[in-house]
Amino acid sequence: MELELRGITKRFGSLVANDHIDLAVAPGEIRGLLGENGAGKTTLMNVLYGLVQPDEGEILVDGKQVTIHSPKDAINAKIGMVHQHFMLVPVFTVAENVALGVEQQRKLKIGSLPGIPTGLLDRGRARRQVIELSERYGLQVNPDVRIEDLPVGVQQRVEIIKALLRQASVLILDEPTAVLTPGETEDLFRVMRELREGGRSIVFISHKLKEVQTIADKITVIRRGKVVGERPPSTSDAELAALMVGRPVELKVSKEPAKPADVVLEVTDLTVAGAAGLAAAGQDSRNSVDGVSFQVRAGEILGIAGVQGNGQTELCEALMGLLPSGGQVRLDGKDISRATPHDRLRSGISYIPEDRREDGLVSDFSVADNLVLDLYDRKPFASGIAMDLPAIRANARTLTTEFDVRTSSIDATVGTLSGGNQQKVILAREVGRRVRLLLASQPTRGLDVGSIEFVHRRIIEERDQGVAVIIVSSELDEIYALADRIAVMYEGQITGFRPPSVPVTELGLLMAGVRNGAAADPAGSDGNPDDGPPGGGSAGRTEPT
């Protein structure tokens, strides 16, 4: 089916999110959609899916004008969408989420009569449909696990299965790869190609230029609500980036070698039990973090690499006191293993959580309030029991300008911001507070290339000011760009420490759980002088006893 958008315009108050956008997608075409954070990509797709009503413009399917007032209209027009923020009910199982809206009823069979619908859910059928689709497209997922017990990467698969089940002719994927591992992204691309063969069209939104170049047939770039160009996939990174942001972008930030000082964080034998939900579903009963030990010094960045779902999330949450754990955590020599999250924040840790909507922000609070979410009761934002509102607003104005948070006002609720801008709100709050330890999980997920450049530069600045930094990322590019020392996690354990000069292939092996010979002991491997990162002195520092 051929889809065409003509002159779509959407305003939110004074802000023009879409400004006369034209876009035509042919059958069997994968269209890449690029644009910086807040450019209006999601808004445009929400218009197409009936979630947002445009102020102007029309939508044509196969040359005929259609009105799409609700997602129901969009589904009927065979348009499917995988949303940037998951549309899954956390307390439902995978099968229930997939079936929702297209539920099958159990039929009562009497003799040879056609079955009489009973209104009762046919859960067995829903399960079988999930299993069938997940096998056909290689999207591994257990239909009986509750969504809230699943890591985000698997939740994304569920979203894709949902769209596939509805047999959409046009599939909109809004940053589907932001939470996927490289392997999963490959799988997704395979599925996308298969769908393209079948004559379906796909709109693919991503901030990762390489991905768009790989999979798209044609790339449309929007900036500040306007289409600024259409390019073939052979266009260079630099040109696409410049087109998106409107200025040349430095894709790799340069940095000086680290000058590590005293040990700030010392983690000894940290262990977190496996997720109860998964264990109950018979999936996994191992520890999700299994006897992890490491140290981080002031003025260095430890990058924790690994395929998503190997215990990184749990490691971060345990370090913050959000999950019960065994073992010891010392900050500046003080044991904080039993401290509450509140006390850990107070003793000088900044935390950028992996799941921004769930753990990092209060969607219904304003941008200004979210920017002091963990500081509101301290000077300079409070005096006595009263919050100092002028100070909070001044702080918000400074930070939104500095971090280029695109919002109509600092009083807008955070939920109305674009995905990337929400992430920037967290970064603005946590980075640059001059704490002792910055713990950042997927810090640049969902950010455009320009913002990534800026955030990377800020994190390196922090390091140079003597902050100890831990970056957890499944993006190897990010690990290489930032880390002074790389730890690789696999199945809850650290399979090795390496200097940033390590070749990708070696990291890949470590991430797949292959340890080389003598380096079998995670602590011991770091004691190997060959592993010392350049810039010196850090080899053999990480062996706890």
Next chain:
Amino acid sequence: MTAIVAAVRAPIVANRRLIAAVTFVAFGLIDILIFGLFSHKGDATFAFSLFGAKVTVPSLHVPARPVTYALGIASVLIGVARATVTESKLLKRLSIAAVLLFFVLAMLLWSDTGSWADGIPINVITLMQGTLAASIPLILGALAGCMGERSGVINIAIEGQLLLGAFTAAVVASAVGVLWLGLLSGSLAGGLIGAMLALFAIRFLVDQIILGVVINLLISGLTGYLYDRLLVPDANTYNNASTFSTVKIPVLGDIPVIGPIFFDSTIFLYITYAAIILVQVGLFSTRWGLRVRAVGEHPSAADTVGINVLGIRYRNLILGGMLAGIGGAYLTIGSVGTFSKDMSSGLGYIALAAMIFGRWTPLGATLAALLFGFTTALGSFLGSITVPISPFILGMAPYVATIIAVAGLVGRVRAPAADGKPYLRE
């Protein structure tokens, strides 16, 4: 959960266990120190047949003092176990049930051996019939609450629905003279309030708690006014309904003990059975229920798969209101026949507590409502044998039970995630 929320919540979770344990021990000590020490010599008698029943079951004689002591000691032990051993969920619930049961038994043993009791046996069947009778409006009200909150709208107006249902049913049944019309109109009256609630909460985004309270005040004022102006001056026409008579179910009704309690009652009890089953099965095993729960948990997820979020909320509030309206009708044409001012007397709020105590499930809410119904029945039984406790204190029993149940024993429950939050697409 944000880091900050977790920080605040941690100590509360740790304390919960201690609170439960202390509550249990306190109950045990009351058993021993009050009902045990002040008990009288002799046996208490429990009767299991109604006067004139065809098949009679022998009565049970229990020595009061030693058994009361034993029950108290058992409760204290359960409390100690709660504080020291980590128990499974099932065990925790069983221990709550056991402590409450022991408490009630101790109280009965004490009351039945007193000089005031005059050898009157405790008739278990009358007590249970009274329990069910008191529970009917609570159960129907709690089901109305479940229907609303599972779809994401808080219904504080159950009280008003009961009251208007009671009023309308009485007036229609007595003016027209047809009981069934009274029942129907009472139900519609409840549905009407549901519709009003839905309109203001969903369309005009009025705060749902305030809205519910305002509706309750409105209905109380309205029925009070009409009562003074219409029902009092012309009671024969407007406030003189008959009541539904009991219908015994063949076979089932003849089973000893069980039969007279569960299968020999008015149509209201049977409607209640049906409603419990329909709502329970409906919510958890049908397409409708899956959609309702999706709307109550994550409305935008439901919206994006083409479900009409607001439509489901309207429908649930109206249907729920109709159930509560039937519960209200029961208060007049199901039991006393006449309407009196503010006769729902807080039952709607207790129904709300039952819903929460029952963790937003119809079956759980029913069990909780039965517990509250039982305290009411127990209060009136104790009143009838003139125990030396002030009738006002006995009348407080259901409310005290509500506070203890919700504050001390419910523990952490999770309301539907979007409960009380209006849904706006943009």
